[in-house]
Amino acid sequence: MIAQTIQLSLAPVFVLVALGHILNTLSARLSRVVDRSRELVEHHQATSGKEHAEVVWQIRLTDKRIALIGQSIRAMVLSGLCTGATVAILFLEEIAGVDLQNVAGAIFLIAIGLLMWGLILFLRETQVAASSLRVPRELLELDEEGE
Numbered sequence: 001m002i003a004q005t006i007q008l009s010l011a012p013v014f015v016l017v018a019l020g021h022i023l024n025t026l027s028a029r030l031s032r033v034v035d036r037s038r039e040l041v042e043h044h045q046a047t048s049g050k051e052h053a054e055v056v057w058q059i060r061l062t063d064k065r066i067a068l069i070g071q072s073i074r075a076m077v078l079s080g081l082c083t084g085a086t087v088a089i090l091f092l093e094e095i096a097g098v099d100l101q102n103v104a105g106a107i108f109l110i111a112i113g114l115l116m117w118g119l120i121l122f123l124r125e126t127q128v129a130a131s132s133l134r135v136p137r138e139l140l141e142l143d144e145e146g147e
Helices: 002-008 010-044 049-096 101-131
Strands: none
Touching (some): 010 101
């Protein structure tokens, strides 16, 4: 029954909605990181000594962040394609009258695996970003006990 197929396809469709929101977040982060990298490249030539070393360190971190976000976006897009294929297979199964449940299940598992991998990459990118935002201890004006 087509009504049952529509019900079965609801879970993958919700995954597609979630993927869309995650991709929106990733693309916004990528945009900010690219803007930051452009600023750093401009400062690269104008610095020397310790300040230059800091700029180079920041450039390396932004390069790593750009790579991680790009990998995460690729995993999310592939997950979305697999999720869409799952929905298509569910409808094809109903229309053609062939048993494709195992195929749909396998592709959906791949989609969820890709989603999880993309989230792990996103987590790693946020960790790299947080590591670059450490406030120098001397600016915290802490006493001897660290309070």
